[in-house]
Amino acid sequence: MGHGHHHHHHHDHVGGAADVPPALDLTIPDGELSASDVSRRGFLRSAGLLGAGAAASVLASPSSPAVASPASPQGLTWLAGDHHIHTQYSSDAQYRVIDQAKHGQAYGLDWLVITDHGSNAHAKIGVEKVNPDILATRAELKELLTFQGLEWNIPGAEHATVFVHPGRNEVDVLKRFELAYDGSQLPATNTEAQNEAAAIAGIQFLGEQVRARKVEGALFLANHPARRGIDSPHEIRNWRDADPTVAIGMEGAPGHQAAGIPAPNGRGGARGYYDNNPSAASYPGYPLEAYRTWGGFDWMTATVGGLWDSLLAEGRAWWVTVNSDSHVNYLDQSDRGPNSNFEVNGRYNDPVYTGVVNTGAGDFWPGFYGRTNVGARTRSYKAVMDGLRDGRVWVDHGRLIKNLDARVRVAGASGAGTPLGGVLRVKRGVATELALDIDLQDVPNWRQFVPVLKRVDVIVGTVTGAVTDKDTFTAPDTKVVKSFEVSARTGKLTVRYNLGRLDKPFYLRVRGTDGNRTQPGLMGAAVDPYGPALDAVGNADPWGDLWFYSNPIWVLPK
Numbered sequence: 001m002g003h004g005h006h007h008h009h010h011h012d013h014v015g016g017a018a019d020v021p022p023a024l025d026l027t028i029p030d031g032e033l034s035a036s037d038v039s040r041r042g043f044l045r046s047a048g049l050l051g052a053g054a055a056a057s058v059l060a061s062p063s064s065p066a067v068a069s070p071a072s073p074q075g076l077t078w079l080a081g082d083h084h085i086h087t088q089y090s091s092d093a094q095y096r097v098i099d100q101a102k103h104g105q106a107y108g109l110d111w112l113v114i115t116d117h118g119s120n121a122h123a124k125i126g127v128e129k130v131n132p133d134i135l136a137t138r139a140e141l142k143e144l145l146t147f148q149g150l151e152w153n154i155p156g157a158e159h160a161t162v163f164v165h166p167g168r169n170e171v172d173v174l175k176r177f178e179l180a181y182d183g184s185q186l187p188a189t190n191t192e193a194q195n196e197a198a199a200i201a202g203i204q205f206l207g208e209q210v211r212a213r214k215v216e217g218a219l220f221l222a223n224h225p226a227r228r229g230i231d232s233p234h235e236i237r238n239w240r241d242a243d244p245t246v247a248i249g250m251e252g253a254p255g256h257q258a259a260g261i262p263a264p265n266g267r268g269g270a271r272g273y274y275d276n277n278p279s280a281a282s283y284p285g286y287p288l289e290a291y292r293t294w295g296g297f298d299w300m301t302a303t304v305g306g307l308w309d310s311l312l313a314e315g316r317a318w319w320v321t322v323n324s325d326s327h328v329n330y331l332d333q334s335d336r337g338p339n340s341n342f343e344v345n346g347r348y349n350d351p352v353y354t355g356v357v358n359t360g361a362g363d364f365w366p367g368f369y370g371r372t373n374v375g376a377r378t379r380s381y382k383a384v385m386d387g388l389r390d391g392r393v394w395v396d397h398g399r400l401i402k403n404l405d406a407r408v409r410v411a412g413a414s415g416a417g418t419p420l421g422g423v424l425r426v427k428r429g430v431a432t433e434l435a436l437d438i439d440l441q442d443v444p445n446w447r448q449f450v451p452v453l454k455r456v457d458v459i460v461g462t463v464t465g466a467v468t469d470k471d472t473f474t475a476p477d478t479k480v481v482k483s484f485e486v487s488a489r490t491g492k493l494t495v496r497y498n499l500g501r502l503d504k505p506f507y508l509r510v511r512g513t514d515g516n517r518t519q520p521g522l523m524g525a526a527v528d529p530y531g532p533a534l535d536a537v538g539n540a541d542p543w544g545d546l547w548f549y550s551n552p553i554w555v556l557p558k
Contacts, residue, residue: 058315058316058317058423058554058556075377076375076376076377076387076392076419077375077376077377077378077379078373078374078375078376078403079110079111079145079373079374079376079379079383079384079387080108080109080110080111080367080371080372080373080374081109081110081111081112081113081145081371081372081373081374081384082104082109082111082112082113082323082324082326082366082367082370082371082372083112083113083115083147083149083161083163083221083321083323083372084113084115084151084161084223084251084255084323084324084325084326085100085104085112085113085114085115085323085324085325085326085366086100086114086115086116086117086151086325086326086327087099087100087114087116087130087133088336088347088348088349088350088351089116089122089126089129089130089346089347090116090117090122090151090327091117091119091121091342092117092327092328093116093326093327093328093348094327094328094334094335094336094348094351095326095329095334095351096133096350096351097114097130097133097134097136097137097146098133098136098137098140098141099351100112100114100326100365100366101137101141101144101146102141103365103366103367103368104144104365104366104367105141105143105144105367106367107365107366107367107368107446108367108371109144109366109367109371110143110144110145110379110384111144111145111146111147111374111381111384112144112145112146112147112366113146113147113148113149113161113163114130114134114146114147114148114149115149115150115151115161115162115163116130116150116151117150117151117153117159118150118151118152118153118178118182118183118184118185119153119182119184120184120185121342121343121346122150122178122346123175123178123179123182123184123185124346125345125346125347126346126347127150127171127174127175127178128171128175129346129347130148130347131148131170131171134146134148138166145379145380145381145384147163147164147165147166147381148163148164148166148170148171148174149161149162149163149164149174150162150163150174150178151223152177152178152181152182152183152202152220153182153183153184154183154199154202154222154231154239155181155182155183155186155190155194155195155196155198155199155202156183156190156192156195156196156198156199156230156235157195157196157199157222157230157231157232157235158222158223158224158225158227158228158230158231159222159223159224160220160221160222160223161219161220161221161223162174162177162206162218162219162220163218163219164206164209164215164216164217164218164219165215165216165217165218165381165382165385166381167215167216169209169214169215170215172214173206173209173214173215173218176205177202177205177206177209180202180205181198181199181201181202181205183195186198196235196238199235199238199239199242200238200239200242201242203220203239203242203243203246203247204242204243206218206220206243206246207242207243207245207246210245210246216381216382216385217382217385217386217389218246219246219248219385219388219389220239220246220247220248221248221249221250221251221321222236222239222249222250222251223250223251223254223325224251224254224255224272224273224274224298224325225250225251225298225300226274226286226290226291226298226299226300227254227272227273227274227276227291227298228276228279228281228282228291229276229278229279229282229283229286229290229291230279230281230282230283231283232283232471233283233285233307233310233470233471233472233473234470234471236250236307236311236318237311237316237470238470240311240316240318244317245389248317248318248319248388248389248391249318249319249320249321249388249391250298250300250301250308250318250319250320250321251298251320251321251322251323252297252298252301252308252320252321252322252395252549253272253293253296253297253298253301253320253322253370253395253397254271254272254273254274254293254298254325255272255322255323255324255325255326255363255364255370256271256272256273256325256362256363257271257272257296257324257362257363257364257369257370257397257542258329258330258361258362258363258364258369258542259271259272259273259362259363260272260293260296260535260539260540260541260542261330261541261542262538262539262540262541263538264359265359266330266359266360266541267359267360267361267362268538268539269362269537269538270292270293270535270537270538270540271293271296271535271540271542272293272296272298272325273362274291274292274293274298274535275291275292275537276291277291278291283471285471285473286299286473287522289522289534292534292535292537293535293540294531294532294533294534294535295513295517295531295532295533295535295545295547296397296532296535296540296542296545296547297532297547297549299522300473301320301549302521302531302532303521303522303523303528303531304459304478304479304480304521304523304527304528304531305461305474305475305476305478305479305521305523305527305528306473306474306475306522306523307473307474308320309459309461309474309475309478310467310472310473310474310475312461312463312475312478312507312509312552313461313462313463313464313475313477313478313507314463314464314465314466314467315463315465315466315505315507315554317391317421319388319391319393319421319551320393320395320549320551321372321388321393321395322370322371322372322395322396322397323366323370323372324363324364324365324366324367324368324369324370325363326363326364326365326366327362327363328358328361328362328363329358329361329363329364329365330358330359330361330362330363330364331357331358331359331361332357332358332361333353333354333355333356333357333358334351334352334353334354335351335352335354335356336348336349336351336352337349337350337351337352338352367446368446369397369398369446369542370395370396370397371395371396371399372393372395373393373394373395373396373403373404374387374388374392374393375387375392375393375419375420376392390421390422391420391421391422391551391552392419392420392421392422392551393420393421393550393551394406394420394548394549394550394551395548395549396546396547396548396549397542397546397547397548398445398447398451398542398543398546399441399445399446399451400441400451400453400512400513400514400546400547400548401438401439401440401441401451401453401512401548402439402440402441402442403438403439404436404437404438404439404510404548404550405419405435405436405437405438406419406420406434406435406436406437406510406550406553407419407434407435407436407553408424408432408433408434408435408499408508408553408555409424409432409433409435410426410430410431410432410433411430411431411432411433411498411499412431412433417435418553419553420550420551420552420553421551421552421553422553422554423553423554423555423556424553424554424555424556425555425556425557425558426502426555426557426558427502427557427558428501428502428503428557428558429501429502429503430501430502431498431499431500431501431502432499432500432502432555433496433497433498433499434458434495434496434497434499434508434510435495435496436456436493436494436495436496436497436510437492437493437494437495438453438456438492438493438495438512439492440453440486440488440489440490440491440492440493441453442489442490447543449543451514451546452489452514453486453493453512453513453514454485454486454513454514454515455483455484455485455486455512455513455515455530456483456484456486456493456495456510456511456512457480457482457483457484457510457511457512457513457528457530458480458481458482458483458484458497458508458510459478459479459480459481459508459509459510459511460478460479460481460499460506460507460508461475461477461478461479461506461507461508462477462478462504462505462506463504463505463506463507463554463556464477474523478527479523479526479527479528480527480528480529480530480531482497483529483530499555502555502557504557505554505555505556505557506554506555507552507553507554507555508552508553508555509549509550509551509552509553510549510550511547511548511549511550512547512548513530513532513545513546513547513548514545514546514547515530516544516545516546517532517533517544517545518530518531518532518533518545519531519532519533519534532545532547533545
């Protein structure tokens with residue numbers, strides 16, 4: 001079994017991912033395969049692991065985003081960011097772009113996305129008017145990568161971050177997308193089927209703009225997916241299948257975390273504003289527990305063996321992130337400028353100082369609490385988008401840890417291994433291991449205490465292939481297989497965990513906590529004995545329990 005200890009551990013880099021087997025390489029016609037490869041391809045197709053039924057699977061093709069060449073730890077720069085931030089160009093927010101950007105940079109962010117709400121005013125005025133402010137911010141804060149995006153009202157569903165690579169067509173592409181596909185712009189008489197089709201068409205439109213070289217990249221991430229229960233499992237799968245190079249994941253934890261700070265010091269509400277109940281628009285299969293956060297994280301992500309795991313068990317590359325969703329920030333002392341007319345101008349006047357401390361606000365400044373850490377090969381817009389698309393991502397709250405490097409490799413190998421989001425292919429019977437290195441936190445976070453990591457969980461699930469029911473949201477074979485208690489307070493935690501000899505395809509992900517609040521997961525103590533606790537409305541201090549989550553790594557037979 002594995003062991004945990006802390007010391008410095010160095011690896012030499014071994015390059016190149018394993019070659020894709022001919023049976024999995026859909027660029028090779030059936031007629032050019034050997035009889036055994038034809039047989040294997042037929043089996044994989046019948047299981048839904050190849051072809052159209054597996055459009056978003058890590059097994060789909062060698063060009064799948066998840067099939068990435070392993071990178072050495074020295075080859076990646078971890079860039080912290082936030083993809084969900086509002087400004088005075090949103091009807092329910094107030095800050096200038098430069099306000100959000102300067103705070104984000106001061107709180108340690110390397111990249112961020114401005115995502116004002118899709119609306120009539122934004123589609124017709126705001127999407128264009130905010131651009132000069134973003135360009136000015138890029139010029140003033142050259143070390144901060146500032147993307148322009150928007151928060152899409154997904155037709156018939158929740159919201160999503162949509163953003164594009166900077167360039168001369170960024171406004172044009174976003175404006176055409178919003179006017180044609182934002183839920184606020186579509187007929188109120190649309191049927192459920194029409195709305196779901198419009199969402200798929202919108203994602204496909206973004207992919208078409210990339211292929212037409214209008215923009216260098218476009219990404220979609222579903223925001224606060226379980227908040228109102230209206231993002232059904234089949235919709236999430238359909239978004240991913242619409243274009244896996246665009247629709248890449250969801251918020252693993254929502255913003256608005258300050259909303260849980262108990263009164264009288266805070267709002268005394270629910271973390272993420274997750275205080276809802278099922279409605280007529282909600283997916284009826286979701287349990288009531290889905291409408292609350294768990295240790296600050298969305299039920300879809302926090303539940304071991306739940307919806308996120310059901311996607312990963314199919315082999316779907318679907319990543320999780322965290323962010324601020326900053327609109328109006330806790331303890332700030334400003335308000336919207338006087339004489340504002342949002343509907344006419346598409347923006348509020350610049351904020352003004354009030355001298356009144358806002359303890360009722362539900363948000364933190366970008367970077368103050370949550371961060372999405374992306375393994376980028378260079379410090380550039382393209383590298384951040386590539387890292388997000390490839391799943392080289394881990395997330396944390398409250399700066400629980402300083403850094404994380406997780407890889408899977410052949411047991412005993414000296415190479416760096418396959419990083420987060422990647423696929424390691426080995427022959428059946430070959431033993432593999434998890435190599436996990438965590439830099440423990442030794443400086444105070446922005447709340448002025450040094451977080452202490454107490455436990456790391458290794459979560460493993462079998463890759464079972466495409467589901468027959470697209471509304472599946474459980475993965476019965478996924479569970480916590482090993483927990484490491486952490487006694488060290490500083491330095492590096494080094495874990496080497498033997499995953500055994502490969503007999504069936506699987507994936508793994510890791511999770512860590514300060515251990516302050518835990519309870520058995522929704523699937524039972526045998527699946528997740530010490531998972532995050534259900535957050536109680538009115539008593540859910542976001543600083544009271546901190547967690548990190550990694551994205552997955554798959555191990556598949558050659």
